[in-house]
Amino acid sequence: MSTDVEQFKIHDEPFYRPQRGEIDLYRAAYQERLPVMIKGPTGCGKSRFVEYMAWSLGRPLITVACNEDMTASDLVGRYLLDANGTRWVDGPLTTAARIGAICYLDEIVEARQDTTVVIHPLTDHRRALPLDKKGELVKAHPDFQLVISYNPGYQSLMKDLKQSTKQRFCGLDFDYPEKDLEIAVVAKEGGCDEAVAAKLVHIGEIARNLKGHGLDEGISTRLLIYAARLIAQDIAPDAACRMALVAPISDDADIRATLYHAIETVF
Numbered sequence: 001m002s003t004d005v006e007q008f009k010i011h012d013e014p015f016y017r018p019q020r021g022e023i024d025l026y027r028a029a030y031q032e033r034l035p036v037m038i039k040g041p042t043g044c045g046k047s048r049f050v051e052y053m054a055w056s057l058g059r060p061l062i063t064v065a066c067n068e069d070m071t072a073s074d075l076v077g078r079y080l081l082d083a084n085g086t087r088w089v090d091g092p093l094t095t096a097a098r099i100g101a102i103c104y105l106d107e108i109v110e111a112r113q114d115t116t117v118v119i120h121p122l123t124d125h126r127r128a129l130p131l132d133k134k135g136e137l138v139k140a141h142p143d144f145q146l147v148i149s150y151n152p153g154y155q156s157l158m159k160d161l162k163q164s165t166k167q168r169f170c171g172l173d174f175d176y177p178e179k180d181l182e183i184a185v186v187a188k189e190g191g192c193d194e195a196v197a198a199k200l201v202h203i204g205e206i207a208r209n210l211k212g213h214g215l216d217e218g219i220s221t222r223l224l225i226y227a228a229r230l231i232a233q234d235i236a237p238d239a240a241c242r243m244a245l246v247a248p249i250s251d252d253a254d255i256r257a258t259l260y261h262a263i264e265t266v267f
């Protein structure tokens, strides 16, 4: 059965503001078909960047949100039973390898290590994916590329990529956009004016300084955009900030009090 490639194409230019040379670096890696690991905290623009690059390179994009229950079959494919008997269905990784898509495995650390190893033969000179259950070796399309995202904050001894997996990728370090850029992004994506965006970004900065002092992770650009969108719906700024910037990230009374105080001071 042939795959409709068009469904994976990105037709409209995604809004993406470059940070520091990552577009040229990624493009060079793609020209060499090198696997790329994008490292950075959640909600800082990694997925948007991959969408932008897929659009810019004119490649289809297949994204997989990884989780700990994911098995190798979820990536590679499996036999399904239907009225006519059994039928093989490709998983997203196999589809991407066949059609020459960019395959983006989001939060790869969430997947178990026995799942992660299925990507190995696609990431070295073999560029092939063995479908053991089907008895087929899929040779990757020349345009296929593998990209993974990785949040360094989450890793623990139990949950980390093996060196044998890490060392198959080049890495791009991402972080929250620098101040002026983040203000522009929050204003554009959140539909608020730059003055409001600047205040939200300032609260973000304060919260990010609490990382390691009671907060595991700072407030993401994504959450700042949520706050802006609530404000755009005529929600009072302090209520919007409490809902979007405080409630999701901490249950600790002291941290919440600190953040509430910051919101009151800024707005």
Ligand code: ADP
Binding pocket: 015, 016, 017, 018, 019, 040, 041, 042, 043, 044, 045, 046, 047, 048, 049, 177, 185, 189, 221, 222, 225
């Ligand atoms: P991640 O994949 O890192 O968890 P996303 O790519 O989903 O995060 O980004 C979260 C939000 O931040 C998106 O709405 C995106 O618009 C915005 N964003 C962050 N950085 C940028 C940027 N440089 N240009 C445009 N949007 C950005």
